[in-house]
Amino acid sequence: xxxxxxxxxxxxxxxxxxxxxxxxxxxxxxxxxxxxxxxxxxxxxxxxxxxxxxxxxxxxxxxxxxxxxxxxxxxxxxxxxxxxxxxxxxxxxxxxxxxxxxxxxxxxxxxxxxxxxxxxxxxxxxxxxxxxxxxxxxxxxxxxxxxxxxxxxxxxxxxxxxxxxxxxxxxxxxxxxxxxxxxxxxxxxxxxxxxxxxxxxxxxxxxxxxxxxxxxxxxxxxxxxxxxxxxxxxxxxxxxxxxxxxxxxxxxxxxxxxxxxxxxxxxxxxxxxxxxxxxxxxxxxxxxxxxxxxxxxxxxxxxxxxxxxxxxxxxxxxxxxxxxxxxxx
Ligand code: AMP
Ligand code: TRP
Numbered sequence: 001x002x003x004x005x006x007x008x009x010x011x012x013x014x015x016x017x018x019x020x021x022x023x024x025x026x027x028x029x030x031x032x033x034x035x036x037x038x039x040x041x042x043x044x045x046x047x048x049x050x051x052x053x054x055x056x057x058x059x060x061x062x063x064x065x066x067x068x069x070x071x072x073x074x075x076x077x078x079x080x081x082x083x084x085x086x087x088x089x090x091x092x093x094x095x096x097x098x099x100x101x102x103x104x105x106x107x108x109x110x111x112x113x114x115x116x117x118x119x120x121x122x123x124x125x126x127x128x129x130x131x132x133x134x135x136x137x138x139x140x141x142x143x144x145x146x147x148x149x150x151x152x153x154x155x156x157x158x159x160x161x162x163x164x165x166x167x168x169x170x171x172x173x174x175x176x177x178x179x180x181x182x183x184x185x186x187x188x189x190x191x192x193x194x195x196x197x198x199x200x201x202x203x204x205x206x207x208x209x210x211x212x213x214x215x216x217x218x219x220x221x222x223x224x225x226x227x228x229x230x231x232x233x234x235x236x237x238x239x240x241x242x243x244x245x246x247x248x249x250x251x252x253x254x255x256x257x258x259x260x261x262x263x264x265x266x267x268x269x270x271x272x273x274x275x276x277x278x279x280x281x282x283x284x285x286x287x288x289x290x291x292x293x294x295x296x297x298x299x300x301x302x303x304x305x306x307x308x309x310x311x312x313x314x315x316x317x318x319x320x321x322x323x324x325x326x327x328x329x
Contacts, residue, residue: 001032001033001034002032002033002034002139002140003033003034003035003036003136003137003138003139003140004029004033004034004035004036004138004139004140004141004142005035005036005037005038005132005133005136005138005140005141005173006022006026006036006037006038006141006142006143007037007038007039007040007043007080007129007132008022008023008037008038008039008040008061008065009039009040009041009043009044009061010039010040010041010044010054010057010058010060010061011044011057011061011196012053012057012060012196013196013197013204013206014060014061014064014196014206014207014208015184015194015195015196015204015205015206015207016184016194016204016205016206016207016245016277017183017184017193017194017195017204018196019068019207020184020245020248020249021144021178021183021184022142022143022144022178023064023065023068024068025142025176025178026065026068026070026142027068027069027070029140029142030070030071030074030075033140034075035070035074035075035076036075036076036078036136036138036308036311037065037070037075037076037077037078038077038078038079038080038132038308039058039061039062039065039077039078039079039080040080040129040132041054041058041079041080041081042080042081042086042087042128043080043125043128043129044057045121046119046121046122046124046125047111047119047122058079059292059297060292062077062079062297062300062301063288063291063292063297064207064208064284064288065077066287066291066297066300067284067285067287067288067291068207068284072300072303072304076304076307076308077300077301077304078301078304078305078307078308079301079304079305080132082301082302082305082308082309083135083305083308083309083312084309084312085131085135085309085312085313085315085316086128086131086132086135086312087128087131088316089131089134089135089312089315089316089319090124090127090128090130090131092131092319092320092323092325093127093130093131093134093157093161094124094127096157096160096161096164097127097157101153101156102123102124102126102127102153103123105125105126105149105150105153106149107125107126107146107149107150108122108123108125108126126149126150126153126154127157129150129154130150130153130154130157130158133151133154133173134154134157134158134170134171134173134315135311135312135315135316136308136311136312136315137170137171137311137315138171138173139171139173139174140173140174140175140176141154141173141174141175141176142175142176142178143175143176143177143178144177144178145177145178147175148175148177151173151174151175152175154173155172155173155174158170158171158172158173159172165319165322165323166322168318168322169318169319169322170319184241184244184245184248185237185241185244186198186203186204187202187203187204187205187217187218187220187221187222187238187241188200188202188203188220188221188222189203189222190222190237190238190240190241191237201213201217202216202217202220203217204217205217205218205277207281207284207285207288208285208288209281211278214274214277214278214281215274215278218242218270218273218274218277219267219270219271219274221238221241221242221270222238223236223238223239223242223266224236224238224239226239227265227266229243229258229261229262229264229266229269230258231243231254231255231258239266242269242270242273243257243258243269245273245277246269246272246273246276249276249277249280250276
């Protein structure tokens with residue numbers, strides 16, 4: 001069995017793009033692998049957060065993980081800061097990293113661009129991410145392709161350390177990148193990705209949106225004036241995005257959907273798509289509401305942290321030993 005590790009930040013507004021592009025794969029991977037799914041709260045504070053909101057978001061994301069079908073009897077689900085090994089290993093890896101390679105990270109460059117002096121946490125973000133992954137002797141990391149550079153850095157750091165401190169120090173992980181078909185675009189501007197932070201709330205469908213919000217968002221979605229249903233990303237990108245969402249959610253090939261709606265208007269397609277989304281999100285929303293305020297959720301996270309910590313402690317011990325750190329071995 002391979003070990004899988006992935007993390008998601010505890011921010012609100014988890015949307016259809018996150019779900020279809022990433023989270024759904026987390027559920028599938030549980031079948032044949034030993035999976036560890038983390039809520040990366042320490043990554044979240046690289047940008048200042050209101051403590052009460054952060055607390056709430058951690059529990060929201062945890063409940064959503066379970067609601068979409070992550071099974072705590074099969075997989076480990078936990079909160080990053082509950083396991084001290086992440087911070088410990090992060091420092092050890094920091095000492096094997098170079099400021100040059102960290103300044104080349106696209107995400108850092110983008111996020112620090114507008115500021116005169118960038119927060120150090122933003123700069124160190126990829127090292128903490130490498131620690132997350134290496135701490136669990138991870139084989140596979142399922143992430144969006146925007147994370148490719150961070151995974152490559154993790155591999156570079158692991159190989160560098162192994163070369164210097166022993167080949168048994170780290171397992172070299174591999175990224176598993178989501179299919180580009182699952183790239184969901186914004187509903188009001190199909191040239192950009194559906195995103196958590198876009199100002200227009202109708203540009204995305206959030207997993208916990210009400211039926212009327214889902215309907216409104218889809219009915220308002222930008223299309224074109226061609227009026228013919230076909231899959232043409234270049235000339236009819238809005239329509240192509242809707243067909244893509246339809247296809248990914250129903251698992252029907254796009255060509256079949258195009259045929260089905262041949263001669264019908266965009267309105268009919270949108271109306272049906274809204275219904276399909278409302279129906280497929282309903283069970284997730286129901287189970288989310290059942291779990292979110294239960295004591296069960298806290299127990300699952302505590303249990304997850306304990307299991308994660310048992311693995312992490314072994315790795316930290318091995319790494320410290322290889323580095324010659326500490327006095328308790
Ligand atoms: P983020 O929302 O940027 O924190 O991303 C969380 C995960 O969802 C990452 O693995 C992203 O690659 C993925 N993701 C984010 N937005 C989209 C989108 N519009 N379509 C597909 N995947 C996405
Ligand atoms: N950086 C990732 C993202 O923004 C989140 C993350 C943090 C992560 N640590 C990780 C993903 C470890 C995979 C493995 O999506």
